[in-house]
Amino acid sequence: MPGDRSEMPPLRLPSEAELARQALAAPLFADAVRLARGVRPAPAAGTPGTRDAPVTVVPGGADGGAGGAAGGDALAWRIAVATGLAGAGGEPGPAGNGSAATGPAGERPAAGGAARAATAGEVVRRITVAGPGEILGLWRGALETVLGGNGTGPGESRGHGAASPDGSPAGRPDGAAAGGAAAGGADAMADRAAGAPVTGTARARLHGADTVLDQVLSGLYLLTALEGGAAGPPWPSVPLPALAATAVVPAGMTHPTDAVLEEVLAAVVRLDVRFRELDPLGAVEYRPVDPELIAEFDGNGGPAGDRGETAASGGSGEETAPGAPGGPPGPGDVHRYGVVRLTPLGAHGLRARLLAAGVDAPLVGDLAERGAPELLDAAGRLPEVLAREEVRLWLDRREPRAAAGELLAAARGDDRAAPARRLGCQQALALVGPEAEPALREVLEDRHLGGLARVWLAERGAAGVPAPSEDLVFWLTVDTLAAQLGAGDARPGDPAGTAALEALVEGLVGRHSGFLDAAWQVDHPATGEVLEAMSRLHPDRAVAKAARRAAYKARTRGHG
Incomplete structure (x- = not known):
């Protein structure tokens, strides 16, 4: 699935056994299994009694095309065939051939319609004894069936994708009696929306390699991992308009135009259809868009109706107030979207x-099974809570002294990422017990590690810790700033934000009046970059100018 990142933050998931239990309990997947279990093998041609034998057939063919299995079983039957839960065989023939033919839901096919005999899949016969991995593989196949365009399409009965008046998808126990005109009306609007044109950025992305749905799902995964991935489920809910905006609003646009907002709303209507299908599959928990809003959008030239060139022209040009019919959602309307x-x-x-x-x-x-260099590199790019959890799990599998030795060895170096590794090492060592003290004492005279070793020992009240030299104090200060300021390719900025960085720099220079005069002489590869960054962050223009002069001296001398 395409995404805007090459790396996602780590996520905590339940065991495979628990996930498999959830898969079997998902209504849409359970229906696919139920349908496959009910299929009886088609008798061979010429077998005595063929005309009178009861045969399960799938109207419209086993591929579940338009006019396929009745009602809410259409998508479930497609999943059953696509995943191998049920097979399809036999020759197409007239439905009215005198056999007692029934569809997956028990309905007879329409008179004169084509029918294809179905066969029971071998997979469904094994599902009661299948392991969690096999069950999850089948469920992932079901997910691909829905996401890959094999779900219900415009004009078909959506069944599981339809919404009941109370917002619950039809075909589920809480919406089983919610068919009829109310659900049908919502389906009709959704069907028309699914076929409506898109414009501008939305069109380019929708027809490109990255679909809007793929981008939205990738964004949902990323937000989930960032906001609560390490803690485990239940995870935060996300308003659909916010997800749609991640795929439609151009990067860097802080004030979307009316045309872009219209594209966002069009994407919301389309995504509403897809999430209604993903909910009964157990992939998401979804509160659908209020049908009244879709009707309002339809009545104001939105994508649910005949829009003509409205979208292409960006609308009438009149600005619509937030929360008004056809306009962007207001503060109290977000959940309705x-x-x-x-x-x-x-x-x-x-x-x-x-x-x-x-x-x-x-x-x-x-990361628990990986080496210390990989741990420090990965943890340095994670939010603080996630990084701390990864380090804790890594330490749990190692003896404290050995773990400290690994971390210290990985923190050495003069490369551009080394300051970030040392800062990560210092933060990881904060979680190590007193048993690690010998490993810290071994590096007290190390140019790269002596400063952080002294800090660790002093914080624990260790005796006999030699005082650091002035050169070591300045070197450690520059090294720490290089990591926190993200000099070069090091850690990209402090999580507390620019304001905290400004306070850090201002406080450092304020406490040590001669800092800039001494700092440019520090023999550290990042000295020049750190001083240059300080000149940008310090609010006092005179101090900023002095920092630039110090940075020039450092570079002239060969320090960064």
């Missing part, structure tokens, strides 16, 4: 798609 939460099962499926697309999507704890 749909809210989606990724489930653990959905995260499992999306992660498999990300990995297949070459995107690194690790799980919490994956």
Whole structure:
């Protein structure tokens, strides 16, 4: 699945056994299994009693084309065939051939319609004894069936994709009696929306390699991992308009135009259809868009109706107030535009798609078996909470003194990323117990590590710690700033933001009046870059100018 990142933050998922249990409990997948179990093998041609034998048939063919299996079973039957839960065979023949033919839902096919005999798949006969991995593989196949364009299309009965008046998808226990005109009306509007044109950025992305749905799902996975991935489910819910905007609004646009907002709303209507299908599959928990809003959007020239060139021209040019019919959602309307939460099962499926697309999507704890250099490199790019959890899991598998030795060895170096590794090492060592003290004492005279070793020992009240030289104090200060300021290719900025960095620099220069005069002489590869960054961050123009002069001296001398 395409994404805007080559690496995702780690996510915590339940065990495969728990995920498999959730897959079997998902209504749409359970229906696919139920349909496959009910299929009886088609008798061979010429077998005595063929005309009178009861045969399960799939109207419209086993590929589930338009006019396929009745009602809410259409998409479930497609999943059954696509995943191998049920097979398809036999020759097409007239439905009214005198056999007691029934469809997957028990209905007879329409008179005169074509029918294809179905066969029971070998997979469904094994599903009761299948392991978690096999069940999850089948479920991922179901996910691909829905996402790959094999779900219901315009004009078909959506069944599981239709919404009941209370917002629950039809075909599920909580919406089983919600068919009829109300659901049909919502389906009709959604069907027309699915076939409506898109313009500008939306069209380019929709017809390009990265579809809007792929980008939205990738964004949902990323937001989930960032906001609560390490803690595990349940994860935060995300308003559908916000997800749609990530795929439609051009990068860097802070004030979307009316035309772009219209594209966002058009994407919301389309995504509403797709998330209604993903909800009963167990991939997401979805509160659908209020049908009244779709009707309002339809009545104001939105994509649910005959829009002509409205979208292409960017609308009438009149600005619509937030919350007004056809306009962007107001502060109290966001939930009416749909809210989606990724489930653990959905995260499992999306992660498999990300990995297949070459995107690194690790799980919490994956770093526990890797070396200290990989741990420090990866943890340096993670939010603080995630980094701390990864380090804790890594330390749990190692003896404290040995772990400290590995971390210290990985923190050495004069390369551009070394300051970030040392800062990560210092933060990781904060979680190590007193048993690691011998490893810290061994590096007290090390140019790269002596400063952080003294800090670690002093914080724990260790005796006999030699005082650092002035050169070591300045070197450690520059090294720490290089990591926190993100000099060069090092850690990209401090998580606390620019304001905190400004306060850090201002406080450092304020406490040590001669800092800039001494700092440019520090023999550290990042000295010049650190001083240049300080000149940009310090609010006092005179101090900033002095920092630039110091940076020039450092570079002239060969320090950064």
